[in-house]
Amino acid sequence: MLLQKILTAAVLASTVFAAPAQEKRKAKKLQWFGINESGAEFGEKNFTGVYGREYIWYDLNTINQFMAQGMNMFRLNFLMERLTPKSLTAPFDPLYLGNLTQQIDYITSKGAYAMVQPHNYGRFLGNIITDTAGFKTWWQNVAAVYKSNPLVVFDTNNEYHDMSQKLVFDLNQAAIDGIRAAGATQQYITPEGNSWTGAWTWVSSGNGASLINLKDPSNKLVFQMHQYLDTDGSGTSPTCVSATIFKERLQDATKWLKDNKKKGMIGEYAAGNNALCIEALKDGLGYMRANSDVWTGATWWAAGPWWGDYIYNMEPGSANGAWTTILPAIKGYFV
Numbered sequence: 001m002l003l004q005k006i007l008t009a010a011v012l013a014s015t016v017f018a019a020p021a022q023e024k025r026k027a028k029k030l031q032w033f034g035i036n037e038s039g040a041e042f043g044e045k046n047f048t049g050v051y052g053r054e055y056i057w058y059d060l061n062t063i064n065q066f067m068a069q070g071m072n073m074f075r076l077n078f079l080m081e082r083l084t085p086k087s088l089t090a091p092f093d094p095l096y097l098g099n100l101t102q103q104i105d106y107i108t109s110k111g112a113y114a115m116v117q118p119h120n121y122g123r124f125l126g127n128i129i130t131d132t133a134g135f136k137t138w139w140q141n142v143a144a145v146y147k148s149n150p151l152v153v154f155d156t157n158n159e160y161h162d163m164s165q166k167l168v169f170d171l172n173q174a175a176i177d178g179i180r181a182a183g184a185t186q187q188y189i190t191p192e193g194n195s196w197t198g199a200w201t202w203v204s205s206g207n208g209a210s211l212i213n214l215k216d217p218s219n220k221l222v223f224q225m226h227q228y229l230d231t232d233g234s235g236t237s238p239t240c241v242s243a244t245i246f247k248e249r250l251q252d253a254t255k256w257l258k259d260n261k262k263k264g265m266i267g268e269y270a271a272g273n274n275a276l277c278i279e280a281l282k283d284g285l286g287y288m289r290a291n292s293d294v295w296t297g298a299t300w301w302a303a304g305p306w307w308g309d310y311i312y313n314m315e316p317g318s319a320n321g322a323w324t325t326i327l328p329a330i331k332g333y334f335v
């Protein structure tokens with residue numbers, strides 16, 4: 001039933017936002033419209049933690065409301081240390097895995113994509129992961145659980161940073177190898193880069209030159225980049241640099257994707273609820289849509305039960321306007 005709604009919304013969107021004929025022919029649509037569900041990784045320094053005290057899983061009613069708005073991609077944040085306590089190769093914590101699986105099954109049963117996203121920055125128990133064989137095993141074990149579900153997307157890790165580029169490459173390759181070895185051959189994988197996987201620094205940081213060499217036997221890589229619109233690009237301010245900053249920060253990465261015939265997505269983006277930022281969001285999403293031969297879509301940062309009055313909180317009923325003002329302004333750019 002919800003899938004029906006999504007399809008109806010898609011028809012509506014393509015009618016309302018009909019582009020001039022010529023642009024329409026090359027700029028079809030952005031395939032993925034979604035949001036980061038965040039909370040299961042809270043209490044990041046408390047590696048065990050207790051459900052409901054340090055961390056929280058996501059509200060399925062909220063997910064329904066996002067789907068009713070047309071969203072079809074949910075990036076599910078969680079901590080590796082809570083899934084496999086103590087080591088990369090340890091058995092799963094059955095309850096944490098149970099919650100993750102419950103959410104994935106719910107989302108995908110409605111026809112939407114669920115992204116498995118360890119929010120670990122390339123670290124485990126606070127240390128940079130250097131055991132690439134262990135990382136491959138971790139991913140092989142996780143992918144085995146979801147191998148028969150084609151709507152699951154695997155994000156190798158959130159925002160590698162301050163690590164050697166070679167290690168970032170090796171960890172991404174290990175994840176790809178583990179996932180495919182598990183028999184999960186039909187799912188998308190989103191490698192992330194060093195330097196917090198910023199789109200604006202994708203080429204200048206060396207991510208482009210390095211990660212272009214990743215090999216996937218299924219040929220289903222979608223390079224995941226993040227982009228915020230504040231001065232330092234950190235996503236900590238409601239102020240945007242200009243009405244065109246989003247597009248400008250995507251240009252080098254767009255060229256890289258096109259030159260190399262690769263696909264990309266923006267796994268995190270957000271901006272404050274004000275006229276300038278909304279202009280910038282629309283301009284950037286319009287640019288992505290005009291380049292939808294390489295950009296598959298974008299997931300907003302963030303939603304989740306515990307974000308409260310956080311500047312970018314899009315949880316339904318949140319007071320800052322992301323749900324009431326930004327969402328209606330941007331949803332027409334997607335599916």
Ligand SMILES: *[C@@H]1O[C@H](CO)[C@@H](O)[C@H](O)[C@H]1NC(C)=O
Pocket residue numbers: 046048049050053054
């Ligand atoms: C970690 O979480 C446990 C369980 O809620 C709590 O007892 C403990 O105080 C927390 N430790 C830290 C350092 O926050």
Ligand SMILES: *[C@@H]1O[C@H](CO)[C@@H](O)[C@H](O)[C@H]1NC(C)=O
Pocket residue numbers: 051094095096097098099102
């Ligand atoms: C989710 O985690 C909580 C707390 O550990 C547990 O009580 C519950 O049974 C889990 N749910 C599933 C579906 O595994």
Ligand SMILES: CC(=O)N[C@H]1CO[C@H](CO)[C@@H](O)[C@@H]1O
Pocket residue numbers: 038039041042044119234235236301
């Ligand atoms: C930009 C942003 O909001 N980053 C947050 C991402 O999530 C982690 C964990 O929940 C936070 O610590 C960051 O501040």
